[in-house]
Amino acid sequence: MKILTGRAVAGAMAFAAAFIATTGNASAATWPGTPDHVWSKPGVRVEVWEHGDTITVTDTKANGHSAAVEVWVGGKKRWMVYASLGKGSHSTRGANYGGAYDLPEGAEVALNFWGEGYNDGYTDKSFVNDQ
Template sequence: MESILQFRIARILGGAMALTTAAIMATAGNASATTLPPASGGGWEHVYSATGVKVYVKEHGDQIKVCDTSANGHAAIVKVNDITENSHHGHAYTAKDKTSGGLCVIHTASQGGAYNLYEGDEYGLFYVGNGGRGHVSTFVNDH
């Protein structure tokens, strides 16, 4: 099991550098995102953080929020990628706090398309803040 997880993480990281560059430059797909102040409460099933970035996941409604925690001019970015073997692999989107000013951006299933995550699939989150090193976390969208 551990080697499968390592393989999946390695697969995510393999394309992560190119995806990060593309995510930083991309603006498409973020037009309907909602910009919010940083999250202050519970209800999030998964919370991941690194320097300058915090990512919140609520599986019900496929809510994924990325927050800039530094407000220092560097954007907070999360790349959401379906990593389920032999399933919907490649289903992905990128969310970015374009203001780089300590705010959050959220996407939900109600936006349709790539934001409506497949139930039961495993998703990899590649996130970066402060313009620095990327981080990877995974979760299974099981509700």
């Protein structure tokens, strides 16, 4: 009985290891490798992967303010995301969320981002999506 139990445990562990190795963050497949664009200013870092329309905002300063990014297309705000859990926290959105997160191909995408409070000023950057 001990041998059978040991084999069952070993089999279960092997299955679990294989399962963990083949799963993970599904959104990671949409933004592998080096970002196409990286911008930062005090308190915030923004990374953009055009393929997958993926944008990450990271809070880089323990200053009591969240880091945030607004995404604009055609003069209209499409969406906004915050990294609000303190220094080192980040939030990511991309086309895999659907709707407004799926940015139009060939469109100019403008980003407004800040990390020391909106009233302390934001930075504007833009790129042409998937060009």
